[in-house]
Each structure stands twice: as C-alpha cells, then as structure tokens.
Amino acid sequence: MLDLKSKAGQVSEQGYCVIESVYDEQECAQMRTIFKGLCHKKGGFSVEQSTIGFHPLLEWGPEMAPFYAQPVLVDLMAEVFDDDVRLAHSGAAVFNNALVSPVLTGWHNHYSWQIPETGLQRRNAERVLCNVYVDGTMPEVGPLIVLPRSLNAQTDSGGEAKAEWESQETVSIPSGSAVIFDTAVWHCSRRGSSDGLRHLWGGHYQGWNNPTPHPEDNTADNSTVTAYKNQLPLVKKLLEDPVN
Ligand SMILES: O=C(O)CCC(=O)C(=O)O
C-alpha cells in the first residue's frame, strides 16, 4: 500500500513526489495505441513537427478519460490539497527522440498567481501537475529534471533556461509512472539517448474549494467525455463540482 501521507509530505518538503508504475504494461500499450492515432490525426512527425502536443487532451483524445480515473493518484492529490480534486487542465505531448533537440523543454514553472511581498504563506500547494510518463523518464527515454523546493521557498529562477542548475535533480522513473509536482516547482526535460517516442500526458489539478482561475485552465465538453462521466464516477468527480 502506498503511504499517501508520506507522499503528500514529499510534495510539501521537496515540491514533488513520484508514484512508480501506476499503470501496467498493458495499459501503457493501450495509451501508445491511442497516441499513435492522435499523432497521425495531427499530421505525424517530421523535422518541422518533432513534438506533437494535445491541449486539451480530453478534446483531442476523449478516449484517454478513463486513465484519469486512477484512485491512487486522485487520493494522493486530495491529501495534498486537503480537498476534493478537480481536473483543471488536460494535456499531452509526444516527443520523437530521433527528431527533437537536446533540450525538450527549458526551465520553467507553472505558478502564475500573485506572490505576496512577504513571500508565499501556503498551508498546501493550491495546484499541482500530475504527469504520467508512459515510457518512463530513464536516460534512453529522456529525463525530467526538477529543482526541489519546500512549500513556501522563494520562486526565483536558478539560471538560464537551457543550463544545468545547481541543486537540480534528475527524475528517472520506469514506464507507467507518475510525477505529482507543485506548480511552483521549476522543471525542464532533455532528449533521450534512444530514437524512440517519449509519451507524456496528464493534467493540472486544484481543490474544488479553490476556484481561483489559472491561465492554463482548459475544459473539454464533448459527448464522449459525458459518456465516461456517466460510466465512471471518478471521472465525474474530477470534472463536476460535487456541490451541484
Ligand atoms: O517533458 C517533461 O518531462 C516536462 C513537461 C512539462 O514541462 C510539463 O508537463 O509541464
């Protein structure tokens, strides 16, 4: 059994936590099949299109909805927020290692709210990303790199977008693993050493009691998502306000 409290503690203490192998090989194979079709719909890979993004993912690929209904991840985020969990943004990217440049994404964070002059004074992270790495983030696939931070640490940049930063940590996790991180965490990613694809999908999540909008919020209201909401209570819980 996963110790949710200790994992949520890691999000406060170091800004992120890893949940290894949440999805099994069969589920990962299903996801790759879905993304193969979605990438084809977007014209496939080329020198001009070495990465293919899907935002909102539930608009481009509503058939991914059931994978969001993962109790371990949702329960862990509920612990992080001390609140019911809302999916505020769905997205995905598929990187073709044979075509991408060495830096997949430069250093950035997703915290876009006002920071008081006296600094952050949070009891909980108010918004997190939960990224699922279908192929993992091993060196051959392409690492995720994070700058660990405690909950109310300063959010200052640690250097140039494409550089190595002091105290950076390389996250190397197996296929089907998830990383949950505070939007205030600086992160970047690098190309893998193999020629394979690197599939990443996930979302931004907030507590239902925190209605503060965020520039990256997105929605997907389509009949397939509605059908999944009616079929899978957890998909409904993530997308529909429990009060209504
Ligand atoms: O490629 C990665 O691992 C990081 C992607 C990223 O920056 C994000 O999901 O916000």
Ligand SMILES: [Fe+2]
């Ligand atoms: Fe990011």
